[in-house]
Amino acid sequence: MKPCFFAVIFFLVFNVSAQTDAEIFKSIYSTSLTNGKSYHWLDYLSNQIGGRLSGSLNAEKAVAYTKEELELLGLDKVWLQPVMVPKWVRGGKEYAFIETASGLTSTVNICALGGSIATPIGGLKAQIVEVKSIEALKTLGKSAVSGKIVFFNGAMQADLIQTFEAYSGCSEQRYAGAMEAGKLGAVGVIVRSLNLRLDDFPHTGSMTYGDLPNSQRIPSAAISTNDAEKLSSMLALDKNIKLFFNQTCQQLQDVQSYNVIGEITGSQFPNEYIIVGGHLDSWDLGDGSHDDGAGTVQSMEVLRLLKESDIKPKRSIRVVLFMNEENGLRGATKYAEIAKQKGENHIFSLESDSGGFTPRGFDFQSDDAFMTKVEGWKSLFKPYLIHYFEKGYSGADVAPLKTDSNVCAGLRPDSQRYFDHHHSDNDLFEHVNKRELELGAATMASLIYLVDKYGI
Known part of the structure; x- marks a missing residue:
């Protein structure tokens, strides 16, 4: 067999592989934009529950609601992780x-x-x-x-x-x-x-x-x-x-709350964990739609999009809805503590906590080798106008999981309007654009798909 024939075969195999990833991206984005659930979930969190300050009744309603919705997705596991949180009242x-x-x-x-x-x-x-x-x-x-x-x-x-x-x-x-x-x-x-x-x-x-x-x-x-x-x-x-x-205002005694966790168990490497998450709590002003209702529902949507696209992950994919990011970071600390106690290998963690605006890309806390790998993925994201892939800060809730050998990342939406809403009565559902929110969820799901397929 002539050497040029091997070259042709190699080219065809490589091209089919690249096309396969591109087709999966298209499926993920199409599903999110035409049959997404993130905006529906956010509508309920914001308009039926409202601001979700740690220790409040609304925070507990949000725990119950998101757990129920994750159970309806048919994940392999859904559970609550107890955590004591501060209770401050205005x-x-x-x-x-x-x-x-x-x-x-x-x-x-x-x-x-x-x-x-x-x-x-x-x-x-x-x-x-x-x-x-x-x-x-x-x-x-x-x-x-x-x-x-x-x-x-x-x-x-x-x-x-x-x-x-x-x-x-x-x-x-x-x-x-x-x-x-x-x-x-x-x-x-x-x-x-x-x-x-x-x-x-x-x-x-x-x-x-x-x-x-x-x-x-x-x-x-x-x-x-x-x-x-x-x-x-x-x-x-x-x-x-x-x-x-x-x-x-006054500070009361700590009360028990929960992180909400759902998992698709990996088919080949179930003991390697990839997580995606946002914080379920918010401040009591406004309804917490951008901070961080958007990140919460986008993270839930990642697992739904993987299932809807018939992707069977090799590694275990978890969604973690952290409690108490705003005034204590107790949920993130507890999750990392339990993960360490169990010896769980968290290879990659992705957080969304910068609002539900148009996604631009990601910040990565990683070594140079992983950044080289990410550079090779840019062409897949280019049709969706995602271009920002830089080393930087990932997020407060995933930071406790960072080690020398893993990667943490943060979704980076356009941030120019974020602080118009942040922590105020102006953080309302009406200020979240449905399409921008859904693009962010699809962008996160696409990155999780690539990390699961190719590793770090």
């Missing part, structure tokens, strides 16, 4: 105003930060000191801060194209601002909402007091970007104006 609606003179006030939009204590009964009023960062606060020192409300007005950096980089650049003031201001004798903290646009929605989020004694713990709230601009302008004219705010 109480009544917060209220705040700026006082320029006795009896002259202007109301502003605020919301308590998650984990904050309440103001004294009847509220708190004091003069304001404005800073742009924790470093600037420390420079001022105790004499300038004691007895005042600290106003952190550090804005997200608008010229950063990667909006999560802009978020990370000023999120410390929200998380640790009250702790650092309390050390200097401040009586309260107001933080500019982490939002790139100017609007009237205050954005909540987690905060910490660290090991600060109770006597130094002070109430902390977010203020909308519009009102942060107004407050800053008024302070520039008169340093003696005062701010009043009232909130009734």
Whole structure:
């Protein structure tokens, strides 16, 4: 047999293999876009259940609902993994105003930060000191801060194209601002909402007091970007104006909740695990559609799309709906702890927690060898306009599973509008585009298919 004949045979076999993957991609995307369930699931989570703060009744309703829906998919296993979670409650609606003179006030939009204590009964009023960062606060020192409300007005950096980089650049003031201001004798903290646009929605989020004694713990709230601009302008004219705010939030005892897990058991390597997931909890403002209802339903849809496309995975594929990402990461920690106890080999973990917008690609925490493999898959994704394959951060819930020998990844949708909604009353189902959500689910399923077929 002539050498050229072998070359022809090799070319045909290689081409059929590539075409087979392309056909499977087409099946996955077609099923998601024409017969998908992710949008239907999200509609129920958002509009029938609503915000799902850890420890709340709505969070438990979401656990029951998603478990039932996974069972209807005919997976090999579906179970609940118990985890103790914090229970913080907001109480009544917060209220705040700026006082320029006795009896002259202007109301502003605020919301308590998650984990904050309440103001004294009847509220708190004091003069304001404005800073742009924790470093600037420390420079001022105790004499300038004691007895005042600290106003952190550090804005997200608008010229950063990667909006999560802009978020990370000023999120410390929200998380640790009250702790650092309390050390200097401040009586309260107001933080500019982490939002790139100017609007009237205050954005909540987690905060910490660290090991600060109770006597130094002070109430902390977010203020909308519009009102942060107004407050800053008024302070520039008169340093003696005062701010009043009232909130009734409280931290209760931990309660039991659950991670929700479903599995398709691998046909050849059942002890090698590939997981896909998002966090089932959300904040109590809005209905949590983008953060992270979208990631939750996309992850569920991945397993359904594999089954609908008649793909029988070689490795065990799990969907994990993590509880308590927003204010504790207890679900992710518990899942990783149990996996380690059982000696489970998690070779690949994919997270969706960046909203339900148009998918652009993935960030990978991996070695160079895997990135070379990913480069070879780009042509399969190109027809679906997926082009972003970079080393980067995967996600908070899969990060505890990372080892030197495995890979963690994060879906990267277009992020330009994400922080318009994040942690606020503006995170609503009506702001999720059905087609964008379904494209994201198909993109995730396609990557999971390739990792299962070719390994890492």
